[in-house]
Amino acid sequence: MPAASYSSLPASPAAAQRAGTEQLRRHSLALVLSALREEAVLSHTALSERTGLASATVTAVTGDLERLGAIERQDQPASGGRGRPRVLFARRRRFSHAVAVQISSDALHYGLADYGGTMIDRFSRPRDIAAGTPDSLLSDMGEAIARLIQRSRLEPAEVGAISLSSKGIVDADGGRLVWSPVFGERSVEFSALLEHWPAATLFVSNETLLVAHAAARKRMAESPAEGGAGLIALSLGHSIGLGIARIEEGQFSVSAPNFGHMLNAVDDRLCRCGLRGCIEATAGFYGILRIAFQVPPNTIPARFVPLTEIEKIALSARQGTRMAQHAFRQAGLALGQGLSRVLSLHENLPVIVTGPGTRFYDLMQPGIEEGLRQSLHVRLNGLPKMTVVTDESSLVFAGHVDRALTAVDQRVVGLR
Amino acid sequence: MPAASYSSLPASPAAAQRAGTEQLRRHSLALVLSALREEAVLSHTALSERTGLASATVTAVTGDLERLGAIERQDQPASGGRGRPRVLFARRRRFSHAVAVQISSDALHYGLADYGGTMIDRFSRPRDIAAGTPDSLLSDMGEAIARLIQRSRLEPAEVGAISLSSKGIVDADGGRLVWSPVFGERSVEFSALLEHWPAATLFVSNETLLVAHAAARKRMAESPAEGGAGLIALSLGHSIGLGIARIEEGQFSVSAPNFGHMLNAVDDRLCRCGLRGCIEATAGFYGILRIAFQVPPNTIPARFVPLTEIEKIALSARQGTRMAQHAFRQAGLALGQGLSRVLSLHENLPVIVTGPGTRFYDLMQPGIEEGLRQSLHVRLNGLPKMTVVTDESSLVFAGHVDRALTAVDQRVVGLR
DNA sequence: ATTGTTTTTCTCGACAGTCGAGAAAATAAC
DNA sequence: GTTATTTTCTCGACTGTCGAGAAAAACAAT
Numbered sequence: 061m062p063a064a065s066y067s068s069l070p071a072s073p074a075a076a077q078r079a080g081t082e083q084l085r086r087h088s089l090a091l092v093l094s095a096l097r098e099e100a101v102l103s104h105t106a107l108s109e110r111t112g113l114a115s116a117t118v119t120a121v122t123g124d125l126e127r128l129g130a131i132e133r134q135d136q137p138a139s140g141g142r143g144r145p146r147v148l149f150a151r152r153r154r155f156s157h158a159v160a161v162q163i164s165s166d167a168l169h170y171g172l173a174d175y176g177g178t179m180i181d182r183f184s185r186p187r188d189i190a191a192g193t194p195d196s197l198l199s200d201m202g203e204a205i206a207r208l209i210q211r212s213r214l215e216p217a218e219v220g221a222i223s224l225s226s227k228g229i230v231d232a233d234g235g236r237l238v239w240s241p242v243f244g245e246r247s248v249e250f251s252a253l254l255e256h257w258p259a260a261t262l263f264v265s266n267e268t269l270l271v272a273h274a275a276a277r278k279r280m281a282e283s284p285a286e287g288g289a290g291l292i293a294l295s296l297g298h299s300i301g302l303g304i305a306r307i308e309e310g311q312f313s314v315s316a317p318n319f320g321h322m323l324n325a326v327d328d329r330l331c332r333c334g335l336r337g338c339i340e341a342t343a344g345f346y347g348i349l350r351i352a353f354q355v356p357p358n359t360i361p362a363r364f365v366p367l368t369e370i371e372k373i374a375l376s377a378r379q380g381t382r383m384a385q386h387a388f389r390q391a392g393l394a395l396g397q398g399l400s401r402v403l404s405l406h407e408n409l410p411v412i413v414t415g416p417g418t419r420f421y422d423l424m425q426p427g428i429e430e431g432l433r434q435s436l437h438v439r440l441n442g443l444p445k446m447t448v449v450t451d452e453s454s455l456v457f458a459g460h461v462d463r464a465l466t467a468v469d470q471r472v473v474g475l476r
Numbered sequence: 477m478p479a480a481s482y483s484s485l486p487a488s489p490a491a492a493q494r495a496g497t498e499q500l501r502r503h504s505l506a507l508v509l510s511a512l513r514e515e516a517v518l519s520h521t522a523l524s525e526r527t528g529l530a531s532a533t534v535t536a537v538t539g540d541l542e543r544l545g546a547i548e549r550q551d552q553p554a555s556g557g558r559g560r561p562r563v564l565f566a567r568r569r570r571f572s573h574a575v576a577v578q579i580s581s582d583a584l585h586y587g588l589a590d591y592g593g594t595m596i597d598r599f600s601r602p603r604d605i606a607a608g609t610p611d612s613l614l615s616d617m618g619e620a621i622a623r624l625i626q627r628s629r630l631e632p633a634e635v636g637a638i639s640l641s642s643k644g645i646v647d648a649d650g651g652r653l654v655w656s657p658v659f660g661e662r663s664v665e666f667s668a669l670l671e672h673w674p675a676a677t678l679f680v681s682n683e684t685l686l687v688a689h690a691a692a693r694k695r696m697a698e699s700p701a702e703g704g705a706g707l708i709a710l711s712l713g714h715s716i717g718l719g720i721a722r723i724e725e726g727q728f729s730v731s732a733p734n735f736g737h738m739l740n741a742v743d744d745r746l747c748r749c750g751l752r753g754c755i756e757a758t759a760g761f762y763g764i765l766r767i768a769f770q771v772p773p774n775t776i777p778a779r780f781v782p783l784t785e786i787e788k789i790a791l792s793a794r795q796g797t798r799m800a801q802h803a804f805r806q807a808g809l810a811l812g813q814g815l816s817r818v819l820s821l822h823e824n825l826p827v828i829v830t831g832p833g834t835r836f837y838d839l840m841q842p843g844i845e846e847g848l849r850q851s852l853h854v855r856l857n858g859l860p861k862m863t864v865v866t867d868e869s870s871l872v873f874a875g876h877v878d879r880a881l882t883a884v885d886q887r888v889v890g891l892r
Numbered sequence: 893a894t895t896g897t898t899t900t901t902c903t904c905g906a907c908a909g910t911c912g913a914g915a916a917a918a919t920a921a922c
Numbered sequence: 923g924t925t926a927t928t929t930t931c932t933c934g935a936c937t938g939t940c941g942a943g944a945a946a947a948a949c950a951a952t
Contacts, residue, residue: 304821400738401738404734437738439749
């Protein structure tokens with residue numbers, strides 16, 4: 061409860077608002093569309109119940125949406141009870157499509173989803189970190205996306221959104237990657253990609269932000285009544301990612317703070333970003349490696365550490381090797397201290413831990429808890445609820461698709 | 477830009493939403509009311525321009541508000557130009573009143589404002605920190621507020637809101653002070669105060685949150701177009717306070733993180749909260765004192781340090797005493813490092829520095845900047861814009877009044 | 893004094909949206 | 923074939939916003 065917060069009046073009134081009552085209709089359209097995302101197929105009455113709109117209004121709204129081509133009636137009889145058979149509405153899958161690309165340090169994962177939210181194609185391409193440049197990455201991605209679209213025989217205009225994610229710092233509005241583990245401060249301008257798919261909106265997100273997005277969406281779908289304040293997603297791996305989703309009044313907003321490079325302690329541990337004392341420099345895979353092997357802390361970090369390396373360290377830690385245990389404990393401490401700072405700034409949100417590093421969670425947990433307990437906030441509110449979710453990638457893709465389709469929905473709503 | 481953030485769809489649809497088109501009217505009412513808070517007196521046409529509502533709608537809305545008693549026409553001829561004289565609308569001052577109490581460690585400051593937002597009475601009472609208990613504080617406040625209201629010959633029912641602020645951690649919804657410098661973990665239940673003023677809504681806010689509130693409101697009034705992301709208020713004194721206001725789409729929301737007791741470094745410096753390494757333990761007045769006089773860092777902090785003590789240290793620092801300079805530098809470092817963490821979590825917001833500690837800002841500034849520069853975020857985005865504002869108290873009261881009257885407005889809007 | 897000019901407010905009819913109630917539709921049961 | 927049942931759709935009432943023009947209320951000119 062502590063970190064008090066509330067929000068205030070309109071204030072800047074003449075802001076971008078249109079006519080009066082038509083705004084209302086837009087809201088109703090959005091309501092129906094969003095209900096049809098949570099539950100793929102709904103009858104007239106079910107829509108009325110879920111959205112709170114009167115039955116008459118549902119008729120009007122679904123009529124609009126059918127005319128726009130965004131939804132369609134399923135002609136399945138769906139023979140159930142006795143009376144007039146219900147008409148079932150569903151999003152029209154061919155209406156639009158979303159491309160998702162997960163850019164990770166060793167591979168690129170591509171996915172294509174239809175307007176209904178189901179993945180219709182996906183493939184991966186390995187990535188050569190050493191050889192790549194921002195330009196080569198862009199052209200590789202352009203080709204791969206073209207391929208993805210051709211395989212499903214789609215027209216370029218049928219791509220409504222392209223959503224990219226990477227670890228690192230992102231300028232969401234500008235479609236740029238500002239800082240990334242691989243390219244450092246050489247920024248990548250993804251907006252150039254849009255040339256070939258003019259109908260598409262581009263999203264560039266931090267990867268862990270999407271995890272938080274997907275987790276928050278899931279939580280809201282499962283317990284809609286819960287005004288729960290939100291959640292934190294923490295991704296452990298070569299780098300450390302964090303996403304925060306805050307839920308308020310049925311809406312949620314999500315942000316990706318620059319957690320991995322938040323200052324942790326004034327120590328000598330050199331980070332990939334060139335500074336010292338970042339959380340990542342202790343808790344990232346290369347940080348763990350450095351401590352475990354007692355490499356001097358100011359050694360320039362390895363660009364990439366294979367997971368098997370860390371697993372060896374973990375094995376020896378589990379067998380009792382002191383230095384390996386110490387490395388994981390230090391990593392946990394840095395994470396716990398960092399988390400305690402995040403919690404001081406927000407409320408006491410539950411934490412979802414993902415990423416390849418979760419296999420070592422048992423080794424880090426004591427350190428994490430110790431670090432957390434060092435702050436007044438945690439002492440007053442107790443430890444946050446921590447949940448480990450191993451399958452990060454599917455959360456990332458869920459986040460991609462949800463975010464992209466939400467945008468398409470908004471465009472639909474804007475068309476009257 | 478980095479810390480990417482966006483917000484999402486409605487989603488939980490059947491939430492507390494009333495009938496359809498009446499919502500619209502409520503919005504229009506709020507628009508007019510809020511315009512009349514930014515500019516005390518506005519004509520029919522001016523209202524139409526500022527709110528974006530059609531002239532006909534303004535007639536309808538002002539009619540409603542007059543009927544409710546919230547606004548009134550000023551019968552001033554306001555003889556200006558040539559044509560039909562404009563009717564001027566203003567908030568009806570007697571419509572409601574707000575009580576504001578600033579609880580500081582050495583005094584209680586009381587204020588009474590009318591619905592127009594002007595202070596009509598104020599006085600202060602000294603506070604004996606050593607002798608007081610939560611109960612005695614409550615009863616003192618009850619009496620003082622009663623006195624305040626009687627002096628202006630108001631009925632209890634004419635008090636629409638009571639807004640309290642303190643340093644420390646606040647449970648805004650519950651009307652409780654969870655942790656305070658004076659009472660520690662002995663919480664104070666202010667909700668008991670409401671007994672005597674049943675028509676009033678109670679607000680309990682962190683003091684620096686109100687500073688951020690007032691500053692954000694001011695900024696929006698001055699440059700409404702600016703979608704500026706928000707601002708941070710930092711209050712320096714015996715304890716350290718922080719408030720964050722984020723402005724998005726004409727709305728702003730404000731929160732008060734637990735900054736003073738955010739973990740800064742794992743050192744031995746004992747904080748008033750009983751833990752070690754809090755920012756306050758280095759940057760609060762008692763922290764500065766402890767370092768300057770080379771008292772062992774784990775000494776139990778003084779409950780209160782007179783400002784003159786710190787001024788003496790500042791004087792000797794300005795005269796070149798090393799240890800005094802060191803103390804301010806350490807304080808600055810802790811603040812800068814802490815701020816860098818806040819900035820990592822939000823965007824690169826400008827910072828407003830207030831509080832009694834601002835007189836020593838010149839001594840702390842180098843340390844602050846050094847601390848800030850230790851994080852990747854600052855390196856990428858540059859130092860935040862820092863502005864010193866000495867008159868903290870008037871910002872606090874402005875925040876109190878604005879917050880309280882906003883709540884009264886919302887109640888008005890709710891009444892049809 | 894009367895008439896015209898100007899500026900602002902107010903009124904009126906049109907339009908868009910939502911809602912409740914009941915009509916209409918479409919099926920299963922009898 | 924008729925009836926019961928369930929769901930969808932239609933209709934009229936209500937609320938709200940808007941644009942246009944009428945009405946109001948002043949000053950200026952004659």
